[in-house]
Amino acid sequence: MFIFYHEKSRTFHLQNNQISYIMCVLPGGEAAQLYFGKRIHDREDFSYLLEGAVRSHMAYPQESGSGLSLEHIKLEYPSFGTGDFRRGAVEILQKNGSRESSFRFKDYRIMPGKPALTGLPSVYTEEADEAQTLVMTMEDPVSSVLMELYYTIFADEGIIAKSAKIISDSDEEIYLTRAMSLCQDLPDSNYEWMQFSGSWGRERFPVVRPLAVGTTEIESLRGHSSHQENPFVILKRPHTTEASGEAIGFSLIYSGNFSISAQVDPYRVTRILAGINPEWFSWKLDKGESFQTPEAVMVYTEHGLNDLSRIYHNLFRSRLVRGYWRDKERPILINNWEATYFDFNEEKLLKIASRAKECGVELFVLDDGWFGARRSDNAGLGDWVAAKELLPDGIEGLSSKIEALGMKFGLWIEPEMVNPDSDLYRAHPDWALCVPGRTPALGRNQLVLDFSRPEVVDHIHHMIAAILKNSRISYIKWDMNRSITDCLSAALPPERQGEVYHRYILGVYNLYERLIREFPHVLFESCAGGGGRFDPGMLYYAPQTWTSDNTDAAERVKIQYGTSYCYPVVSMGSHVSAVPNHQVGRITPLKTRAETAFFGTFGYELDLNRLSAEEQNEIKEYTSFMKKYRRLIQFGTFYRLQSPFEHNESAWMVVSDDRKQALVGFYRTLGCANVHFSRIVLQGLEPDFCYSVIAGEAVYREKTVKKIESFYGDELMNLGLIVSDGTSGKTGEGIMPPSDFFSSLFLLNACAECPELEN
Ligand code: DGJ
Numbered sequence: 154m155f156i157f158y159h160e161k162s163r164t165f166h167l168q169n170n171q172i173s174y175i176m177c178v179l180p181g182g183e184a185a186q187l188y189f190g191k192r193i194h195d196r197e198d199f200s201y202l203l204e205g206a207v208r209s210h211m212a213y214p215q216e217s218g219s220g221l222s223l224e225h226i227k228l229e230y231p232s233f234g235t236g237d238f239r240r241g242a243v244e245i246l247q248k249n250g251s252r253e254s255s256f257r258f259k260d261y262r263i264m265p266g267k268p269a270l271t272g273l274p275s276v277y278t279e280e281a282d283e284a285q286t287l288v289m290t291m292e293d294p295v296s297s298v299l300m301e302l303y304y305t306i307f308a309d310e311g312i313i314a315k316s317a318k319i320i321s322d323s324d325e326e327i328y329l330t331r332a333m334s335l336c337q338d339l340p341d342s343n344y345e346w347m348q349f350s351g352s353w354g355r356e357r358f359p360v361v362r363p364l365a366v367g368t369t370e371i372e373s374l375r376g377h378s379s380h381q382e383n384p385f386v387i388l389k390r391p392h393t394t395e396a397s398g399e400a401i402g403f404s405l406i407y408s409g410n411f412s413i414s415a416q417v418d419p420y421r422v423t424r425i426l427a428g429i430n431p432e433w434f435s436w437k438l439d440k441g442e443s444f445q446t447p448e449a450v451m452v453y454t455e456h457g458l459n460d461l462s463r464i465y466h467n468l469f470r471s472r473l474v475r476g477y478w479r480d481k482e483r484p485i486l487i488n489n490w491e492a493t494y495f496d497f498n499e500e501k502l503l504k505i506a507s508r509a510k511e512c513g514v515e516l517f518v519l520d521d522g523w524f525g526a527r528r529s530d531n532a533g534l535g536d537w538v539a540a541k542e543l544l545p546d547g548i549e550g551l552s553s554k555i556e557a558l559g560m561k562f563g564l565w566i567e568p569e570m571v572n573p574d575s576d577l578y579r580a581h582p583d584w585a586l587c588v589p590g591r592t593p594a595l596g597r598n599q600l601v602l603d604f605s606r607p608e609v610v611d612h613i614h615h616m617i618a619a620i621l622k623n624s625r626i627s628y629i630k631w632d633m634n635r636s637i638t639d640c641l642s643a644a645l646p647p648e649r650q651g652e653v654y655h656r657y658i659l660g661v662y663n664l665y666e667r668l669i670r671e672f673p674h675v676l677f678e679s680c681a682g683g684g685g686r687f688d689p690g691m692l693y694y695a696p697q698t699w700t701s702d703n704t705d706a707a708e709r710v711k712i713q714y715g716t717s718y719c720y721p722v723v724s725m726g727s728h729v730s731a732v733p734n735h736q737v738g739r740i741t742p743l744k745t746r747a748e749t750a751f752f753g754t755f756g757y758e759l760d761l762n763r764l765s766a767e768e769q770n771e772i773k774e775y776t777s778f779m780k781k782y783r784r785l786i787q788f789g790t791f792y793r794l795q796s797p798f799e800h801n802e803s804a805w806m807v808v809s810d811d812r813k814q815a816l817v818g819f820y821r822t823l824g825c826a827n828v829h830f831s832r833i834v835l836q837g838l839e840p841d842f843c844y845s846v847i848a849g850e851a852v853y854r855e856k857t858v859k860k861i862e863s864f865y866g867d868e869l870m871n872l873g874l875i876v877s878d879g880t881s882g883k884t885g886e887g888i889m890p891p892s893d894f895f896s897s898l899f900l901l902n903a904c905a906e907c908p909e910l911e912n
Contacts, residue, residue: 155285155306156263162198163258165287167304171311172453174304175199176229181217182257184229184289184302186338189313189401191455212236227338227422230291230302230317232256239416239424240368243319244331246435247296252330256291256300263287267305267314272659274406274693275448276305276314276472283308283472297323298438303448310464311453317446321438328651329436333412333428334405335449342366342417344388349715354703354736356380356684357715359798363391364423370414372430376601376637376654377408377681378688384411385688385719387461388425395793396836397457402465403427404719406473407447408690409658410434433640435651447690458718459792459836466721466791473689474696474724476669478676482783483697483723484561485513485776486628486756490520491704491730493760495529497522498543499551503558508761510558512769513776516628516756517555518563523548525575531598534570535577537616552625563628563676564620568613569661570599570634583643584609586653596635604660605653606644614667621672629668631695633681658690665694678726678754687716697724697754704730704758706741706749707894710820711797713752714805722807723787727753729775731763741894743768744850745820747775748896751786752805752818755779774853782900785809785816792836797822804876808837812866815844817899819876824891832873838866844901846874852900863904874899 157166163178164187175187177200187202204225211222213236223237233241234253245254265281278284284307291300298321305314315335321327342364348371349357362369371386373379384405390398403425405411410430417423427449436444450468454460471479487509489502506517522528523544525536533540539547546554552562571578571585578585578600585600587593593600603609620626642653669677677695679686683702691698698720701712713725727750732740743764750756761772779786789807797803797820806817815838838844845863847855864874876897 155308156287157195158261158263159197162200164197164199165261165289166195167285167287167306167313168192168195169306169308169310171309172306172313174306174313178258179203179217179221179226181214183223183231183255184258184291186227186229189337189339189451190399190453225420227340228336229289230256230300230336239418240414240426241331242333242336242426242428243300243317244329244431245293245296245298245319246328246330247323248325248327254293254296254298256293259290259292259299261287261289268303270316270445270448272662273445273447274473274662274690275316276406276450276468277475278472296327297321298327307468310468312464312468313451314448315451316448318443319438320443321440324440327438328648329438329444330434330651331431332436332444332446333426334407334446335403335425335427335451337403337425337451339388339423339425342421342423343390344423345391346415347387347389347718349383349385349718351380351715353380353682353685354701355708356687356701356712357383358711359715359718364388364415364417366417366419366421368414368416370412372410372412372432374410374430374432376410376640376657377633377686378411378690379636380683380685383688383719384413384427386413386415386425386427387458387718388415388423389458393457395457395459399453399455400458400461402452402461402719404450404452404465404689405447406450406689406693407658408661408686408688410654429655433651433654436655437649437652450689462718462793463790465719469689469692470721470723470788474692476696477674478696480788482787483754484516484628484676485779486516486518486563487514487761488518488520488630488728488756488758491735491758495522495527499545499554502551503554504762505760506555506558506560508769509757510560512761512772513780514560514757516561516563518565518628518630519551520565520630521567521632523564532572532574534567534572534599535575535602537566537613537620548620548624548626556625561627562625563630564624564626565630565632566617567632567634568617568664569602569604571602572599586637586641587639588641591639593639596638599635601635601637603642603644603657604664605642605656606660610660610664614664617668618671621668621675626675628676628678630678630680630699631665633686635682662690662694669694680726684712684716687720689719692720692724697726699726700753703736704728705734705737705739706746706896707739707822708737709749710803713749714793714797714803717791717793717805722752722791723754725753726756728756728758730757731759739894742896743771745894745896748818748898749820751775751779751782751898752807754787755783778853782816785814789815790837794833794836801825802831802876804833806835806837812837812839812842813903815901817874817901819897819899821895822893824893824895826891828877828891830875830877832875832877834871834873835869838870838901839903840865840867840870842866842903844869845904847900849897852898855900869901
């Protein structure tokens with residue numbers, strides 16, 4: 154039992170071994186938030202936590218008396234207008250022009266497990282005892298609107314999932330103009346706000362600032378979660394580090410326009426709101442209709458940021474990602490995009506694939522340019538039929554030829570878009586989002602299809618499903634290369650235009666759901682011009698995401714480091730590409746490129762035929778190394794050790810569940826002369842285990858290493874691993890050269906002869 158209800162004090166306590174989440178019903182029926190944090194004892198009544206005081210200028214509900222102002226109470230899912238002067242979680246425009254509502258407790262139910270959200274992605278349970286869900290029903294009698302607030306607590310970790318459903322029982326139409334997924338009031342503001350911001354080619358760089366009185370916010374109004382901001386925020390205590398201290402994460406399982414804000418009031422109470430961005434949002438509800446918000450997942454830990462990430466990684470990897478690929482090691486792929494761009498034919502593709510096959514690659518992915526008149530990004534998007542002049546036997550023929558080589562075949566699509574120069578657009582110009590009388594903005598020469606219209610989604614489904622049915626396709630890369638503008642649907646009446654952004658993303662989810670159900674063995678990788686839609690909503694459908702178009706190793710260390718705060722290694726698409734790098738022009742060693750890409754799904758994005766014989770041999774080593782260690786890397790526990798945003802030398806590691814094996818990745822940006830000695834303090838090992846350490850190039854030739862040194866886990870986690878010569882002190886072979894863009898791996902194995910291991 155995780156959820157207690159104390160009838161007398163009308164108090165709910167959601168509790169597991171890690172956390173407590175406590176709220177109560179006020180005398181007037183409003184729901185108040187009392188505590189969220191480390192587990193505490195249960196008691197009948199926590200109302201001593203309600204902080205009431207008579208203050209100048211406050212407003213108070215008449216039935217509660219002058220001491221209790223909603224402004225000074227921490228609330229569950231509040232609305233603006235009745236005395237709480239902070240931002241509200243819900244706003245309803247009614248026929249008489251009022252936007253005021255006041256929801257009062259009606260009843261509640263507690264259920265085992267966790268219900269799914271219709272049409273929306275969400276975390277789930279497999280067994281009923283993994284979680285318990287409280288559904289609190291609230292009612293605003295004046296507007297005749299009901300609200301169901303969902304709270305799920307998971308059994309073993311500090312996780313609370315929240316969402317809300319708003320149901321109209323009003324005879325008059327109402328408009329939801331704000332319907333957040335989560336409102337979380339916290340009793341103080343002594344936090345640092347950590348967001349993950351960027352732009353194309355430099356996604357999810359951590360940005361940290363202290364909370365202060367006023368509002369701090371991140372948002373997207375681009376129609377996708379965006380390169381610029383990610384729907385994820387951490388509040389951490391100022392002293393919190395990767396290894397210790399309190400932190401709370403807020404992750405929104407949504408891929409469209411969003412907002413996450415922290416409003417600190419003059420009494421230092423912090424209100425977090427997360428959900429669909431209220432800008433440009435409204436949703437009409439007629440009697441009997443309901444609106445389900447996306448889900449937000451809060452994680453609490455007192456053990457530092459790595460622990461927060463561990464909890465998100467495990468949850469998302471095992472209870473958000475679904476289906477055949479969820480627990481499977483990911484195939485090592487080669488993608489032809491940077492090898493050929495639009496300049497290819499079947500012969501060229503088969504040459505790239507054959508060489509890759511020789512190097513041990515398992516999956517060949519054909520990227521953009523294979524269909525319609527798509528010889529550049531000017532034309533053809535929307536015409537999902539293979540171009541016979543490039544592929545004489547179509548995708549069917551090419552996929553069979555690739556399979557005959559002994560590889561799997563994958564294909565790129567961008568189903569949400571259309572070039573004006575395409576048969577699809579000529580046939581259905583009204584299927585693109587645009588405002589009559591205005592010229593819509595182009596992005597990469599393309600318009601956005603109106604995925605809020607079921608017939609548009611049906612048509613695209615028909616085209617894509619036909620290709621999947623008729624060919625031998627094991628993988629789909631689903632791209633999305635521009636943000637939404639001119640957001641008006643020709644199919645909706647004026648009063649429903651505020652629904653288009655959300656209906657669009659529901660259309661995307663719908664197409665994904667249909668395709669993954671029909672083709673359950675196909676591995677989907679989502680992409681939006683690199684990492685422009687790297688969010689948990691996408692992970693519900695596509696188990697992996699192309700992390701960034703920037704494949705430069707030095708930049709990728711940063712991008713993957715930043716992404717790892719919320720998202721698991723196994724979700725990060727990561728490729729070795731050619732030098733000079735196509736995005737930044739940098740030349741980095743092949744080894745560094747591989748040792749960066751290992752910490753993801755791993756693949757190649759270059760023509761291996763253009764490498765020397767020596768380099769091709771290296772590629773073979775990297776491929777077989779990844780095959781050997783991908784279970785450890787993709788399903789072990791990941792720890793950030795030293796940040797590339799703060800140091801010239803950075804590091805991360807993964808540790809197996811039984812802690813008997815670990816792999817450390819160490820990266821140096823710029824070389825310097827007469828360098829200092831450095832050590833990296835490791836995490837997650839068993840203090841009493843003794844680990845052999847193989848360092849540097851020797852990890853690729855383990856069997857030939859003659860002398861291997863070993864260290865206790867407590868040494869490595871306190872004194873640290875000596876990395877100053879790249880070979881763990883005197884261990885292994887070779888000296889770490891003082892070069893730029895250097896990397897080294899350290900492979901740790903608990904030694905079999907260690908007496909500690911026998912217990
Ligand atoms: C953007 C993607 O991020 C790239 O990997 C590639 O697929 C191109 N689109 C193709 O147009």
